Amino acid sequence: MLARMMAFLVWGLLACSAVYWLIQLMARPVAAPLHAQVVLEQRSGTADLTRLFGAAPVAAPEAALPADSRFSLLGVVAPRNLQASQAGEGVALIAVDGVPRTVRIGAVLDGELRLLSVQGNSAQLGRDGVVSMTLNLAPPLPAATGSLPPAANSPTVLGGQPMLQGDPAQAPFRPASLPPGQPPAPGGLDSNGLPTR
Incomplete structure (x- = not known):
């Protein structure tokens, strides 16, 4: 019984192998499109793969900026x-490479460069107490001047509906006035047009 099952299994594997090779020999390969290129003939990519493998990218060396252009005084x-100035009181807002920083007198600004003193519109920077550069505040922008356009008539009507020309029904009520010096009649109106008592 076992021999029959083994024979059946061997013949089954042999039949599967024959069918597989028959399909491989008779199958037609799919035609590649005309614009397709063979992978082996392509040049390898020129992309930098160092970041993919964890290495830090190497920055291109930049030309050193002049020291004066790296710093700009934003506020003082x-x-x-004089006593407070000599005691080291004073603060300057200085932008270093475009990043604003608040710096007290005597504090390090960049490297060995320190803020030495501040005045009303300027700050002095230097090393070892020697002033190497003075930063000045930019002059204020001129005030905006000009003239306003003439005022136009307001479309808003105060006191209700606008009165049409020649429409007596919409004419406002005006009390009758008495001639000067004439006393009002009893139960009538006084000189201001108000009813009397």
Whole structure:
């Protein structure tokens, strides 16, 4: 019984193998499109794959900017008296490479460069107490001047509906006035047009 099952299994594997090879020999390959290129003939990509494998990208060396162009003074809080100035009071808002930083007198701004002193519109920077550059605030922009256009008539009507020309039904009520010096009649109107008592 076991021999029959083994024979059946061997003949089954042999039949599957024959069918597989018959399909392989008789199958026609699918035609590739005309614009297709063989993968082996293509040049390898020129992309930098170092970041894919975890390496940090190497930055291209940049030309060093002049020191004066790296710093710009945005604001100053200067002390009013000489004693406070000598005590190191004062703060400057300085942009270093476009990034604003608040710096107190004596604090390091960049590398060995320190803020040495501040005045009303300027700040002095230097190393070891020697002033190497002075930053000035930009002059304020001129005030906007000009003239306003003439005022136009308002479309808003105060006191109700607009009165049409020549329409007596819409004429406002005006009390009758008495001639000067004439006393009002009893139960009539006074000189201001108001009813008397």
